[in-house]
Amino acid sequence: MRRTLSKPSLVVLTSVVLALVVYTSTLVLAQQRGGRRGPPSGAKPEIEDTQKLNVYADNWFELYINGELTAVDSIRFMPHNVVSVDVFPKYPMTIAVMAKDNADAKTALEYNHTQIGDGGFILKMGDGTVTGKHWKAKSVFHGPINRDMRNPQVRRTDIPENWMTVDFDDSDWSAACEFSEQTVRPKRPFYQHDFEGAKFIWADDLELDNTVLFRVTIDSPPDGSTPKRFPILDE
Secondary structure, three states: OOOOOOHHHHHHHHHHHHHHHHHHHHHHHHHHHHOOOOOOOOOOOOHHHOEEEEEEEOOEEEEEEOOEEEEEOOOOOOOOOEEEEEEOOOOOEEEEEEEEOOOOOOOOOEOOOOEOOOOOEEEEEOOOOEOOOOOEEEEEEEOOHHHOOOOOOOEEOOOOOOOOOOOOOOOOOEEOEEEOHHHHOOOHHHHOOOOOOOOEEEOOOOOOEEEEEEEEEEOOOOOOOOOOOOHHHHO
């Protein structure tokens, strides 16, 4: 004689089976997580371990740190602005910048070919890194030659390959020239950010050098602080 389970008994049995499945799944997940524990507290950098980087360019820039593109000016020409970002520096730290004044590619003039413009670049990082004459500079776009606006001519130099990389040889580049705040005449956003101790720099001619490459290598934090090490980032 075959017995059949009543509906209440089937409900109880089904509940027991489901409970066993849930328990087993939870146990397996717990074991897996236990074998994949993350790094201990303090092993990974936090936002407090970064440095604030302020950059002002007349008119535009792109910036690399240790060969990696780190910041790009979001405004091509006007209005003048400050780009402020958090960066995680690793020393020795090579900073490479391409800065451009607004200039027509054929005449090097601006505002519908009605005048000669002027450039200017300044940077400050929270570790004490600042722009100054200890930076290297190379002009790759110059004009109008001899300031001739009636028959404007330009001079271009090929941008060196890998100019932004750590191992690039900039020994034949000139020292950057410093220019006063009164000469560059920065706009209002400059005064709303911290650039204390930094100098405006450019190539030799603030008006005729229209595209300039900059480089500097910082061996350790200029403010004398000791940067934290995170071995997990070296793997």
